[in-house]
Amino acid sequence: MTFIDSLWVSLLGMAVVFTVLILLSFFITILSQILGLVVKNGQDTNGYAIPGSAAQRTEGTVPYILGEPDGDWSAGELKLIGVDEKTAAMIMAIVSDESEIPLSQLQFKTIKAIDSSL
Amino acid sequence: MSISVMEILLKLWYDSGFPSMSWQQVVMLCVAGVLIYLAIVKKYEPLLLLPIAFGVLLANLPMANLMAPPSDGHAGGLLYYLYQGVKLGIYPSLIFLGIGAMTDFGPLIARPSSLFLGAAAQLGIYVAFIVALLLGFDPKEAASIGIIGGADGPTAIYLTSKLAPELLPAIAIAAYSYMALIPMIQPPIMRLLTTEKERKVEMTQLREVSKLEKIVFPIIVTIVVCLLLPSVAPLIGMLMLGNLFRESGVVERLSQTAQNALINIVTIFLATTVGATAVAETFLRPETLKIIGLGLLAFMFSTAGGVLLGKLMYILTGGKVNPLIGSAGVSAVPMAARVSQIEGQKANPGNFLLMHAMGPNVAGVIGSAVAAGFFLSLFG
Known part of the structure; x- marks a missing residue:
């Protein structure tokens, strides 16, 4: 050729x-x-929304679904205090990655921002 | 009966593999050792590199004959029979079934323009193809080498097993090694081709994708791609079948099996037998070094292709697309998308590109399968 x-x-x-x-x-x-x-x-x-597509809220209880609502992934009530959903999603992904535990086997109850001045 | 201890020891020695061992086999055992080290200590794609490395080790033990075909009424070696799954293209297709069951095409459906980035990031395949021809490889070999730029192991193995099976071990090892090195290969190219301003772009959030869209998507892709390129039907068909298992929500057991047990079992067979094809006579050649060099070239140009189209989309959309997501079009799910995310956050800590990069990333899987189908139609 x-x-x-x-x-x-x-x-x-x-x-x-x-x-x-x-x-x-x-x-x-x-x-x-x-x-x-x-x-x-x-x-x-x-x-259903793709993770990160919902309007951001900085505080409150939000239902979180990462993936399909077919029981394959974690789902439930997650309380976010002082963090937005994007940050919360990142934290959950990092915890899963670092701990080498799939997100489907992790359940997050609360993600709270720590006041650095304390 | 008098038994001489010396005679027994000599007989044992001559019956063992040591006297038959060539220096080339010793070199291959060292290569296997290096690959095992990279897999265990450096964690370079260990799920694949470890069984590949052990396959190399097994195939280069003299007199073990694990890859020997049947002859004179004697059965062949264990790995010979397992290798038939590679030879017949069964394992790569089954791995695609598992990948389909694991993949969320939502970001791609939410932003169909991601597919353009997945296409542009196949540039390296064709650049490597041209350079391989210039270096003296025949067209079938050049196509198999070029497909390394697709950064998709099963596709590379599928195409090479059909077009140039003698190059399979070098191509498989190069492809998986470079995929593991993506966090080192891609960032310099991404930074070189983009400005600080472009890297800082925050992309708008993706729209909602309905379950119905996700169910119809694999059916549409199967029909369109397999009608256009029938040669790639085994890969795309299995990929989309796995995805339909996942999205339908009615075959949870099948979906779980495809993305866990099945893909793991097939990976063991595939990786071990691909490694076992790396025998000294076919692996220790200057061509292997050329293939490794061309693989790197292919990865670099594929990254550049994706980023450059990303830049074009940045201009055309008035700065709404971050060009960094283009590099994720090289497949290698999800590592390439993670690299886009990391580079984006380095430029702008408030940047979240991961989901945006997943679109081109999964588009790249389809793109590299289409590129393989093109080569199969031409040279198969």
Whole structure:
């Protein structure tokens, strides 16, 4: 195979990868719009937020779901005191990573910010 | 009957593997030792590197014949039979089943443009392909070497076992070693190609994704990709089947089995037998060093491709996309996404890029499978 041939093959290869993924992107967008209409019509009530997508709150009790609501992951009531949900999600991920215990086997009750002046 | 102790000892010596051992096999045992060290002490992808290393060790013990095919009515070695799963492309596909069951495609569905980054981050595959051809490899070998840039072990093994099985051990070891080294390879390239201002960009939160969208997604992907590239149907089909197990919520036992027991069992068979193909005659060649160098080149260009498209998206969206998430398009889930998160937080401690980087990250898995399908269609 000559150098020019290899260039053509590579360009074609990149074009194929882009075409397939752009097509997928197109189908996903269409799918989301169609399903969005279905959801609006009240036929789908199982929507849930991707972690970190909910509006931030700095204090209070929030239900947390990391992943699917099918029992695969931790779920329950988590009390956040002085921390937002993003920070709480990071803390939980770090604890899981450092302790090498899957999130599905960890249960967090409270995450409280410590006042450094104390 | 008189028995000479010396004769017995000599017979034992000649029946053992020591007299048959070549210096090349000794070198391979040292290589196995280094890989075991990296897996246990340095924790470089230990789940894969450890069984690969032990496979190297087993295959280079003379007279053990663990990889020997059956001959003269005698059964073959244990690893020979286990290796048929690699040869026939069964193990990589089963590993994809487990990966699908473990993967949350939510971030990708929430932002479909992530797929573009997953595509751009396959650049290294084709750059390495061209350079490999220039270095004298044939097109099938060059394609197998290039796929290292996809940073996807099962895909690399699948393609290489079909196109250039003689290069399998070098390619598998290079692919998994570089995946473990992603936190060292990617950051300098990411910093080189982005400005401080770009790295500081905080991305808007992802939209909600409904359960129905997540269920329909694997079905759509399977139909679209497998119709376009039938050669990659075993990988994409299994990946999406695993994901459907996960998202459907009605086959919890199957989902759990796929993402735990099954993938672990298959990983043992796959990694050990891939390691066992690294016999001295085929591994100790200058080509192995070339493959290792080309693998690094492929990883670097794939990272650059993702980041550069990220920069383009940054410009086109008026600064709403952080280019750092582009590097996660090289697959290597979730390590590449973690690198994006870490680099983003270094520039701006309030930056949370992890979920945004997971989109390109899982898109990269599909992208590298598509690239493999392209090579299979062309050279298979």
